[in-house]
Amino acid sequence: MTDVDDAQLEALVAAAEEGVALDGLIVTDEGGENGEGGEDREDGEDGKDGEDREDGVGDRYTFATGSDTHAGLDEAGLGRVAAQNPWYVSNWYYWEAIERPPAERAFLRWLEDADERDVPDRYEAMAEGRLAASWGQLHVTIRLGEHGHRVYTVRHAEDADREPEALEVHTDPRDAREIATFDDRGRYRPLKTAPTLPTGWAFVDLDGRALAETVGFVYPATVANWYRERRGELDVSHWRETMARQTGIYGVVETWDRGEGHEHVNWVAEACCVDSQCLKRREWAYDEETPLEVDGGDGAFPCREPCSLVVSAARTWTTLEGEEPRTYEFELTPSEKEQLEAIVDAVADGRTDDIREADFSDGANRYRARFLRAKRFDDEGDLCGVATDEWDGAEGADGADGADEADGADG
Amino acid sequence: MQALVIVAHGSHLNPDASAPTYAHADTVRETGVFDEVATAFWKEEPSFREVLRTLESEEVYVVPLFVSEGYFTEEVIPRELRLEGWDVDAWDSDGTSATQATFAAADVDKTVHYCGPVGTHDAMADVIVRRAESVTGDPEVGPGFGLAVVGHGTERNEHSAKAIEYHADRVRERGRFAEVRALFMDEAPEIDDVTDHFQSDDIVVVPLFVADGYHTQEDIPEDVGLTDDHREGWETPATVDGHRIWYAGAVGTEPLLAEVVLERAADAGAEVGDALEEVRRRTRVAAGEPAPGPAGTGD
Numbered sequence: 001m002t003d004v005d006d007a008q009l010e011a012l013v014a015a016a017e018e019g020v021a022l023d024g025l026i027v028t029d030e031g032g033e034n035g036e037g038g039e040d041r042e043d044g045e046d047g048k049d050g051e052d053r054e055d056g057v058g059d060r061y062t063f064a065t066g067s068d069t070h071a072g073l074d075e076a077g078l079g080r081v082a083a084q085n086p087w088y089v090s091n092w093y094y095w096e097a098i099e100r101p102p103a104e105r106a107f108l109r110w111l112e113d114a115d116e117r118d119v120p121d122r123y124e125a126m127a128e129g130r131l132a133a134s135w136g137q138l139h140v141t142i143r144l145g146e147h148g149h150r151v152y153t154v155r156h157a158e159d160a161d162r163e164p165e166a167l168e169v170h171t172d173p174r175d176a177r178e179i180a181t182f183d184d185r186g187r188y189r190p191l192k193t194a195p196t197l198p199t200g201w202a203f204v205d206l207d208g209r210a211l212a213e214t215v216g217f218v219y220p221a222t223v224a225n226w227y228r229e230r231r232g233e234l235d236v237s238h239w240r241e242t243m244a245r246q247t248g249i250y251g252v253v254e255t256w257d258r259g260e261g262h263e264h265v266n267w268v269a270e271a272c273c274v275d276s277q278c279l280k281r282r283e284w285a286y287d288e289e290t291p292l293e294v295d296g297g298d299g300a301f302p303c304r305e306p307c308s309l310v311v312s313a314a315r316t317w318t319t320l321e322g323e324e325p326r327t328y329e330f331e332l333t334p335s336e337k338e339q340l341e342a343i344v345d346a347v348a349d350g351r352t353d354d355i356r357e358a359d360f361s362d363g364a365n366r367y368r369a370r371f372l373r374a375k376r377f378d379d380e381g382d383l384c385g386v387a388t389d390e391w392d393g394a395e396g397a398d399g400a401d402g403a404d405e406a407d408g409a410d411g
Numbered sequence: 412m413q414a415l416v417i418v419a420h421g422s423h424l425n426p427d428a429s430a431p432t433y434a435h436a437d438t439v440r441e442t443g444v445f446d447e448v449a450t451a452f453w454k455e456e457p458s459f460r461e462v463l464r465t466l467e468s469e470e471v472y473v474v475p476l477f478v479s480e481g482y483f484t485e486e487v488i489p490r491e492l493r494l495e496g497w498d499v500d501a502w503d504s505d506g507t508s509a510t511q512a513t514f515a516a517a518d519v520d521k522t523v524h525y526c527g528p529v530g531t532h533d534a535m536a537d538v539i540v541r542r543a544e545s546v547t548g549d550p551e552v553g554p555g556f557g558l559a560v561v562g563h564g565t566e567r568n569e570h571s572a573k574a575i576e577y578h579a580d581r582v583r584e585r586g587r588f589a590e591v592r593a594l595f596m597d598e599a600p601e602i603d604d605v606t607d608h609f610q611s612d613d614i615v616v617v618p619l620f621v622a623d624g625y626h627t628q629e630d631i632p633e634d635v636g637l638t639d640d641h642r643e644g645w646e647t648p649a650t651v652d653g654h655r656i657w658y659a660g661a662v663g664t665e666p667l668l669a670e671v672v673l674e675r676a677a678d679a680g681a682e683v684g685d686a687l688e689e690v691r692r693r694t695r696v697a698a699g700e701p702a703p704g705p706a707g708t709g710d
């Protein structure tokens with residue numbers, strides 16, 4: 001237990017006048033009544049009336065924690081009792097005397113479960129390095145610094161058991177932008193909340209502000225939206241209104257909603273928004289009245305409208321889905337049919353890199369796929385020699401995103 | 412409290428698209444004149460839709476990192492920021508003269524000063540010149556040198572060509588370069604024939620683009636004849652038809668662009684103290700140090 005910090009004690013005494021009540025700590029100052037303190041207070045403030053105590057400037061404070069109540073304290077007495085409870089004092093100071101944006105404060109408190117766990121419980125956990133929380137793929141640990149100031153460390157959840165020193169150590173939150181740009185295989189991550197955050201790094205010695213900044217660079221705006229949701233103020237924009245808002249090359253997506261149900265939006269959500277693809281918890285639906293049948297996910301932070309990646313993909317699907325189905329006839333063995341299914345599954349689940357070179361039992365094995373191609377594709381690349389037939393519109397969809405990227409991406 | 416938000420296009424495909432935006436935001440951050448500095452993107456995160464709610468400041472200055480007024484600055488950004496009552500007339504612009512207009516945003520309790528794009532600000536002429544200095548490594552570059560300012564043509568955006576010509580005129584008026592021309596990708600005078608338009612042996616080519624990408628790293632280098640295949644890169648300078656071409660890459664990557672961002676915010680009423688001077692000083696080109704990066708090999 002560290003001594004209570006003088007500045008914190010002073011701040012506490014000053015705040016007592018207004019009344020302190022946080023995380024089980026209650027400090028009141030009943031002085032000044034009857035004009036003795038010369039202070040300008042209104043009558044009838046909390047805890048003033050009906051209490052049995054002596055009047056007088058000297059013994060006006062009450063200091064109570066979960067288990068103890070000390071009433072009738074003078075300033076020295078308050079100092080003494082506070083010094084015996086430095087955790088409560090510094091906890092109060094950390095949360096109330098340091099200025100923070102409300103969302104950031106709520107987030108930092110949520111990380112240490114401050115509304116549920118009492119001060120001694122949290123402080124012991126912090127002292128022993130066992131206080132941790134996760135946010136998407138981030139693993140945040142909270143340790144006790146000087147005078148109760150929290151010191152945060154952030155790692156990838158998969159690195160939670162590795163010492164920060166064994167990782168690439170950072171202290172500048174801005175470094176997180178670069179880290180969040182590529183996955184472990186060096187591929188660009190266009191969706192920040194995809195569960196592909198790379199491993200191998202740690203941000204250390206962060207204060208609350210720096211932690212919030214780091215989280216903001218890795219998962220932009222997630223804290224702001226989470227906070228809105230907590231307060232019952234999340235402004236969800238559903239699929240229909242979002243697509244109706246689009247203009248330019250995305251204006252076409254609105255035409256995908258033909259008033260014939262919303263199955264296509266279920267497919268989009270299943271393709272892009274489930275937890276295996278995106279850690280945001282999808283809160284948007286087809287429209288206000290029409291929920292989707294696909295699970296929105298369990299993420300801590302909400303998704304309040306279809307994101308730009310989904311809008312872009314939807315543009316491609318709008319074109320592709322304008323085609324009418326037709327009947328093709330292919331001759332395949334049962335195993336070949338299953339193999340095609342296995343290949344689609346492997347690509348959809350991002351599993352192709354995990355298939356072992358010589359695992360010939362897996363239909364999506366490269367040699368198996370090459371064999372199938374050698375056997376069943378003709379020189380034009382047509383399956384079983386069956387021509388696709390040119391489709392109006394099918395061509396335009398190819399590389400559509402490339403075209404839309406060129407449109408202003410560099411200026 | 413006042414915040415600066417730099418809004419840019421970003422990309423789903425190109426990891427470098429956001430780099431200049433981040434770099435300029437960091438430069439402004441380091442001046443300390445804004446309580447908060449944020450970035451937002453059309454294709455990346457935070458989105459235009461969600462950036463304002465991440466800020467505490469009541470006064471927000473939004474500066475588009477775009478080269479010209481047009482679809483994005485007039486329609487997409489104001490809509491996505493939910494600027495209440497936005498109308499392009501509020502800018503009272505002839506297509507290149509927007510400064511700022513002030514709005515409330517529907518989802519937050521803030522005053523949003525929506526500024527004109529960096530690309531049309533007068534100070535861009537300084538950035539173009541600075542870009543020529545950095546690619547040549549010569550803080551005095553000018554005499555004996557031609558300068559080509561390159562943009563899309565009108566096909567893509569009616570205002571874009573106007574801005575290119577405007578800046579070219581302004582640089583020409585300074586009399587620093589032997590010759591200054593505005594050239595275009597999809598209309599005459601075309602960048603393909605760059606050497607036809609200059610007498611000078613040395614020509615600096617500065618594309619008026621915000622970030623390096625397809626146009627500045629593939630199209631233009633091949634059109635100009637720096638290389639037959641952009642993947643193989645090019646020399647700086649490269650010799651084309653007996654001229655030495657100093658290809659600068661996107662002007663938006665020049666550190667001095669941060670000063671234009673600040674100018675935009677200051678024009679809209681932001682308190683920027685002496686940050687303009689500071690940025691100008693900090694981003695100066697030292698003699699004999701050609702800029703590293705895209706202009707070198709194109710990789």
Ligand code: SF4
Nearest residue numbers: 272273278303306307
């Ligand atoms: S729309 Fe879907 S993919 Fe995009 S951020 Fe929301 S949940 Fe994730």
